[in-house]
Amino acid sequence: MIVNKPNKRKKGSSYTVFYVIMAIIFSVIIGKLLYLQVYKHQDYKEKADTGSTRFISEKAPRGIIYDDDGNVLATNKQNYVLTYMQTDEADKAFYSSMNKIFNILKENNEKFLDDLLLKINSSGKFYYDFKTSDIEAQKLVELRFKKDRGLNDLVQDTLYKDHKGDFTDDELNAINDALLTISIDDTFYYLVDTYNLYEMLLPEGYTSAEKKALAKSFVDPTIDLNSKNRDYVKESVNYGKRVTDELLKKYSLEEIRNYMVIRDAIKMKSYEGYKAVTIANNIKRDTAFIIYQKLSDLPGVDVSLEPVRYYPFGNLASHILGYVSSITGSEETVYELMGYDASTDLVGASGIESAFEDQLKGNKGGTTVKVNSQGRETETLFELESYPGNNVHLTIDKDTQYAAQEALKDTLEKIRQTQPSATRGAVIALEVKTGRVLAMASYPDYNPNDFAIPGELSDEKYEQYFSPDLTKFGTEHIKKTNATKSLDELFPLNEDGLREDFYDIYPRAMFNYATLGKIPPGSVFKPLTSIAGLMEGVISTTEYMNDTSGWWEKDGFGAENFGHIANGPTDLRLALQKSSNYFYYETGYRLWDQNGRDVEALDSLAKYVWRFGLGVDPNSPQAANPTTGIEIEESFGQTYNFTSWKNKIIETPMYSLVETLQKGVSTSGNFIFIPLDISKSEEDSEELKNAKEAIKNQIKDILEKVGTDEQMDNYTKVADLMLPKVKTFMKESSKYKQAVSDYESKTGKKADLDEQADSVANAIAEYIISEQTTQILSFAQIVMDAIGQGMNNLTPLQIANYVATLANGGERHKVMLVDKITSPTGEVIQEFNPEVVDKLEIPSEYLQAVKEGMRRVNTSSENGMAYQSFGEGKFPIAVCGKTGTADFATDEIYIEQGRKAYGNYISFAPMDDPEIAIFSTIYDGGKGSDGAPVHKAIYEAFFKEELLQLDPSYASKSSSFVKYVQNAPKDNNTTEGVDTTTNQNNNTNVTE
Secondary structure, eight states: OOOOOOOOOOTTHHHHHHHHHHHHHHHHHHHHHHIIIIITHHHHHHHHHHHHEEEEEEOOOOOOEEOTTSOEEEEEEEEEEEEEOOOHHHHHTHHHHHHHHHHHHHHTTOOOOOOOSEEEOTTSOEEEOOSOOOHHHHHHHHHHHHHHTTHHHHHHHHHOTTOOSOOOHHHHHHHHHHHHHSOHHHHHHHHHHHTTGGGGGSOTTOOHHHHHHHHHHTSOTTOOTTOTTOOHHHHHHHHHHHHHHHHTTTSOHHHHHHHHHHHHHHHHHHTTSSOOEEEEEEEOHHHHHHHHHTGGGSTTEEEEEEEEEEOTTTTTTHHHHOOEEEOOGGGHHHHHHTTOOTTTOEEEOSHHHHHTHHHHOOBOEEEEEEEOTTSOEEEEEEEEOOBOOOEEEESOOHHHHHHHHHHHHHHHHHHTTTOTTOOEEEEEEEETTTOBEEEEEEESOOOGGGGSSTTOSOHHHHHHHTOOOHHHHHHHHHHHHTOSSOHHHHSOBOTTSOBOOTTOOSOOTTSOTTTTOOBOOGGGGHHHHHHHHHHHTSSOSSOOEEESSSEEEETTEEEEOGGGOOOEEEOHHHHHHHTOHHHHHHHHHHHHHTTTSSHHHHTTTHHHHGGGTSSOOTTSGGGGSOOOOOSSOOOOOBOOOHHHHHHHHHHSOOHHHHHHHHHTBOTTSOOBOOOOOOSOOTTOOHHHHHHHHHHHHHHHHHHHTTTSTTOOOOHHHHHHHHHHHHHHHHHHOHHHHHHHHHHHHHHOOOOOHHHHHHHHHHHHHHIIIIIIIHHHHOTHHHHHHTTTOTTOBBOHHHHHHHHHHHHTTSEEEOOBSEEEEEOTTSOEEEEOOOOEEEEOOOOHHHHHHHHHHHHHHHHOGGGHHHHHHHSTTTOSSOOEEEEEEEOSSOHHHHHHHTOOOEEEEEEEESSSSOOEEEEEEEETOOOGGGGHHHHHHHHHHHTHHHHHHHOTTHHHHOHHHIIIIITSOOOOGGGTTSOOSOOOOTTOOTTO
């Protein structure tokens, strides 16, 4: 029998297996540890260092801007800034931290920095805050916004999923078009998805599993992940919409967007590496301390100090100083190439701040540090000290500038009591012997402090400065001025439904009327005409012209004195005193007549005017870039001259010709034809468009030859040139063919198209020779130029420079605003010395006669405020002046637009040895003499010590001296040449 015996196990065999397995496990662990800590030690150390290393940028203070006496006009002050630095721990507590921050800011009436283009209005509707009314610019900004946030990637994947290589221009255009079709609501939902705002629904201390589950809960289960026709934009938008719907059960739409703003800032900063994001600028010291005390509960949040631009005198000299602003999208690439951080750096946007940006900007510094999981600094690795920018010293005098600015504002306010449209003006005072600007004011002005801190410009100020409500303004303007044109006529709606200031009526605070506005000079031009007439010998200092009727007429052209007043026997001095148009019409005529009555004779006044800086010879090298020399932005106007006048005629739309051809009869009545229309139309075919252009271009080519040896005066030859162009037009125009058909039906006659074309060609020849050529060659323009009218259009700065040139006897200087540049420690880096641009030797006899006439302007009781300001016994210093009521339109147009002529006034003093020259203009002022009180205030500030020496009781006799001189802001020049900004590190905490 076989007996089955039980198997005997070897003692300890099971333990052996266990030990072997454990040995293998521990060997693997030890091997892995050795691999990580020894072999891969350096790699992981570098990753850890990178994750815990941050660069804290330190902004450099901008250089200081001083007046000529060392008063600080622009400096820097320390500003408390709230920042957030992203770390893993900070990110996990992000919503909890931000909720606390938002509450603290709200409780302390603080604003957080909101640069997100997509905003919510008071009605809960989304809108893009474009900051521009230009539709094309808006499209570019919207595209940049969407592309920067990755929407273009989804569009590309949707439209061209399997695309490889570069996109063609057509494909890129298709992508852009698709981006622009994404609604603003859908863009918001996309951002909710992109920035994972579903995390706002997670509980504190959530696990990764909870986060993953919540994210998955919003995914549409019907999406076919393998489909080749997936719409990635739609998927993202729908996901964000579902998240938003859930969030709205707990948060308001505004609250959701607040978190989005910070997430967006973090995203934009991520392209630059690990950098702190600014949550709020310019918070109060008390608020900063509240936050600082709670930093342990706010991982990633910090409070620091930064320098911000500060203008101690507010609006004073705002158009000279300019302001600083964020870098715009169009400038981003250029500035980044120069080392700027386009997301945070501010740059000069206008004025001296812009013109001397390269000097005023400092050298940024910063600190590379190690941070812990909460984003707190644990170790400083490297420190680069920032360095302030250089200082700019101006030529202007604070007190003279204050007097100019305040007197201009008050004068405008007074004039508006009778002239409601007098809302704008400018005044410039120059040092006669150097060309240095002593004061320059433009009204309305602005406070550059409004722009110093990003995000601080209120909606009201933004509207006032950049996007005015023209419907409201236009309605009020019509009511106040009794303008007869309607709102839609004065401020028409463009194709985008936005109103435009078609007639330039709205007072623009950001526009420097002193350097950019172009105006007719009017009678303030007459002293210059006097000099030209005397120098050419067509008048003398002793000649009298007998003005018996107030009407001047020569060779079929006539014009009247102001008010049609006859001045009787009039010499140069009386002509200036009375502002006799008759005298200067005759002077202008003689300049043309006695210089040959040819093309060169038409420039006989201009060749003197140019030497005083009023325009430039269009055929000279200077015409390419004409300038007064001033350092800030300027326009440059022109006086009448043959070339410029001819070009203006040629470039002016041919309205009269179009009207003539539409009527079917030439101006003379000699040619009758079937009416035709050569005006532009959107409905024109390409062939018809070209035919119309060919007619107009042929006319321009013929007119270009006027005044040359090739000038065409033969009507037949001109008509022959036009004939082929006319026939081509008739062939291409269906509208004309219909007109021919209508004519034949009405008359029962067959139209001879060759005869018709010949009549039209002759009518055009008549227009070219009898109208346009005659107008180009007419002496009427030099006659009108002599009284400062006609095509004269000049900036106030140009006119002020002319007055200074006249006052010093013919020496024109380059206009200067900057005296020198110094380093932060006061060393002179560059000095700007006066520069003579031109010198006209004016005989003293001529100059004295003109000065005497100008003195009489101020001492004549008929000259209103000029007499009230500077008449005998009213001002201790002899002042020469000239008023000018400068028309830009007819009385009928003034009534239609609710406007008036410019009120211009020039002066210089003292009469015998002039030191200062001034020009002022009051838009819609109507009378030039009304600007005289502004000049008086400037003289009182400039000559204040001398006036009190001449008359110790002067202050008691002059209310303007008290208001504008004695009550001027106190000096702040105790730290001249020293940088008043402490160079503090960006991460300086509030307890230091």
